[in-house]
Amino acid sequence: MxxxxxxxxxxxxxxxxxxxxxxxxxxxxxxxxxxxxxxxxxxxxxxxxxxxxxxxxxxxxxxxxxxxxxxxxxxxxxxxxxxxxxxxxxxxxxxxxxxxxxxxxxxxxxxxxxxxxxxxxxxxxxxxxxxxxxxxxxxxxxxxxxxxxxxxxxxxxxxxxxxxxxxxxxxxxxxxxxxxxxxxxxxxxxxxxxxxxxxxxxxxxxxxxxxxxxxxxxxxxxxxxxxxxxxxxxxxxxxxxxxxxxxxxxxxxxxxxxxxxxxxxxxxxxxxxxxxxxxxxxxxxxxxxxxxxxxxxxxxxxxxxxxxxxxxxxxxxxxxxxxxxxxxxxxxxxxxxxxxxxxxxxxxxxxxxxxxxxxxxxxxxxxxxxxxxxREHRGESFVLTATALAIVSVGMFEGVLVGLALSVVKTAWDTSRVHLDVTDPGAGPLTVRLSGSATFLRLPRLLDQLEALPQDRPVEVDLADLHHLDHACRASLENWAARHSAETVEPVRFAQRL
Structure with a gap:
């Protein structure tokens, strides 16, 4: 019922x-x-x-x-x-x-x-x-x-x-x-x-x-x-x-x-x-x-x-x-x-x-x-526009490949964030802390910051907060360290192995 x-x-x-x-x-x-x-x-x-x-x-x-x-x-x-x-x-x-x-x-x-x-x-x-x-x-x-x-x-x-x-x-x-x-x-x-x-x-x-x-x-x-x-x-x-x-x-x-x-x-x-x-x-x-x-x-x-x-x-x-x-x-x-x-x-x-x-x-x-x-994501709007223009000017398949490639590059650029902080104790070596992800996309800016350090001061590099270091950045860091060590009494020291 x-x-x-x-x-x-x-x-x-x-x-x-x-x-x-x-x-x-x-x-x-x-x-x-x-x-x-x-x-x-x-x-x-x-x-x-x-x-x-x-x-x-x-x-x-x-x-x-x-x-x-x-x-x-x-x-x-x-x-x-x-x-x-x-x-x-x-x-x-x-x-x-x-x-x-x-x-x-x-x-x-x-x-x-x-x-x-x-x-x-x-x-x-x-x-x-x-x-x-x-x-x-x-x-x-x-x-x-x-x-x-x-x-x-x-x-x-x-x-x-x-x-x-x-x-x-x-x-x-x-x-x-x-x-x-x-x-x-x-x-x-x-x-x-x-x-x-x-x-x-x-x-x-x-x-x-x-x-x-x-x-x-x-x-x-x-x-x-x-x-x-x-x-x-x-x-x-x-x-x-x-x-x-x-x-x-x-x-x-x-x-x-x-x-x-x-x-x-x-x-x-x-x-x-x-x-x-x-x-x-x-x-x-x-x-x-x-x-x-x-x-x-x-x-x-x-x-x-x-x-x-x-x-x-x-x-x-x-x-x-x-x-x-x-x-x-x-x-x-x-x-x-x-x-x-x-x-x-x-x-x-x-x-x-x-x-x-x-x-x-x-x-x-x-x-x-x-x-x-x-308004919100200029990089994404660039990928969208570039894909559309590539399809119009080159062809469908090629345009889609261009869009996929640009999307991958944009993603790599966005995730490749490396920060460099310098601590000067006044006496002794400078402490350089790297954090984030160091990839070749950010290498020019990173090298500019490293080469701007005083040439007459020893440097200690702390990599504890670095999540990723690709081969290009590793080789560039080693080359920079060799050049900087030649200008100072003490060589550049790394707190962690490269």
Whole structure:
């Protein structure tokens, strides 16, 4: 019997029903968010639009079914668009499957070796700098697509050519119409967040693309539409000749870049999603293996690489998802959409998808974080900015390596703190106490302080509070001691052995 004022526990069947209904509703929301993003990423990557849906389907049915992160949603991501486009242009569409398959196998291996948790040790400044660089390149490239114009080959050329591109847009009525449609799409995406809550139940990307489809119908053939090939025709499994390219150095570098960026983005996304809900926490090694399994399947199908996507994951949590069933179901809806109504893709203007990705590119640039780091941690803001600029000017893989190297150097500089205190008793030798960590990074200042000591006084050096002394500092101390001893009656004495 239930006590007065208490609430009777819901029967297990009723609880399961509520959970299923919550997951079902969330899966529809995620599906509606995923469709324009999957198609847009594919078009921007230079591959058939259907391949973006294939990757989204695998992200739901394969990665979504596996353990790791319960509410995180995977699919094609804007963060890899630039790298995929470069890989397709350099190696061809047929080689994409090999690149993605090898990426998946590497992720599976890293997960089995429990490397997943070590991605949490990567400097946040490097990751945000990577995303900012990707965002800048993505914006620059998609602005040309919004106008229906050919983009220059390199990232720097794209950015440098933007003024000329705007002049071409003004001079061409067709380009101006297409560009205006893209700007309208961006405006809808920005303004939709200010609409009443009851309207915002419909995802902004769906509204923006839907309005663009209506506008495109009125504008007619002056606006380019997405080319449709059919789901089965777009799938191109890699052949034996494609696997032979694994011996090429450029292919191996691209696979490493895919692996590093996809893994880091997925695991950092998982950490962000964990802050949005109170459910089970992410198991990082299992999540890395789930991402690897998904990429392996995508590689076999010749599709785009997948990562966890924070936009879809946040939509999943905010829509009330309870279990991983929501992300699996979103993959089912994507499969039904791609199989039953593929012609609907041909109604979407390319300029609208470019606008969606320009908006996504701006969201990749952490402006608030850059301002905060500039006020509080100038060194971290330098690492972030340098990583982004290196990606824009040199390339994705090289830019990430530059960021990692700068992060290591900054950490070494911050931890290399050596203090020198001099005690003069008035008579007898000077006492020099060294404390902290003496590394080559602080050697110039340390030698300046030692050489400023009086040359006619004996010195005793106390190293008791020195936590670390690297080889360069040890050799320099010995050389200084020999020189100083030659100027005095008594040699320099060390209270501890060097």
């Amino acid at each position: 239930t006590a007065p004022g208490s609430v009777a526990a819901a029967p297990p069947s009723s609880s399961r029903r509520r959970t299923f209904l919550a997951d079902l509703t969330a899966s529809f929301v995620v599906f509606l968010v995923a469709v324009p993003l999957c198609v847009g990423v594919a078009v921007a990557s230079g591959v058939p639009a259907e391949l973006g849906l294939v990757t989204g389907i695998v992200g739901g049915l394969v990665t979504g079914f596996l353990p790791g992160s319960s509410l995180q949603v995977s699919g094609p991501a804007a963060g890899l668009t630039v790298l995929v486009y470069q890989a397709v242009q350099q190696f061809g569409l047929s080689a994409l499957g090999v690149l993605v398959l090898a990426t998946g196998l590497l992720q599976l291996l890293m997960g089995a070796l429990r490397v997943g948790r070590w991605f949490r040790a990567i400097s946040v400044s490097v990751v945000e700098g990577m995303l900012a660089g990707i965002g800048l390149v993505l914006i620059a490239g998609q602005l040309y697509s919004m106008a229906g114009l050919a983009a220059p080959a390199t990232s720097l050329a794209k950015i440098a050519g933007l003024p000329g591109m705007l002049v071409d847009v003004v001079r061409s009525p067709a380009a101006l119409t297409s560009f205006a449609l893209g700007l309208g799409t961006i405006a809808v995406l920005v303004l939709w967040a200010r609409m009443p809550r009851r309207l915002r139940v419909v995802p902004a990307p769906l509204v923006a693309v839907g309005l663009a489809i209506v506008a495109g119908a009125f504008l007619g053939p002056s606006v380019a539409m997405v080319e449709v090939q059919g789901l089965l025709d777009s799938i191109q499994p890699p052949g034996p000749g494609d696997f032979s390219r694994l011996a090429e150095l450029g292919v191996l570098g691209t696979i490493l870049a895919f692996t590093l960026i996809a893994s880091a983005e997925s695991l950092f996304s998982a950490a962000a999603v964990d802050r949005l809900h109170d459910g089970p926490r992410t198991r990082y090694n299992q999540e890395l293996m789930a991402q690897g399994a998904g990429n392996a399947v995508c590689g076999v199908l010749g599709a785009l690489p997948l990562t966890a996507v924070i936009v879809r994951s946040a939509a999943n949590v905010q829509a009330g998802a309870r279990t991983k069933a929501s992300r699996v179901l979103h993959g089912v809806w994507l499969l039904l959409f791609a199989a039953l109504v593929p012609a609907a893709l041909g109604l979407i203007p390319v300029a609208a998808l470019a606008g969606v990705l320009v908006h996504a590119g701006f969201k990749l640039i952490p402006l608030a974080e850059i301002r905060r780091l500039w």
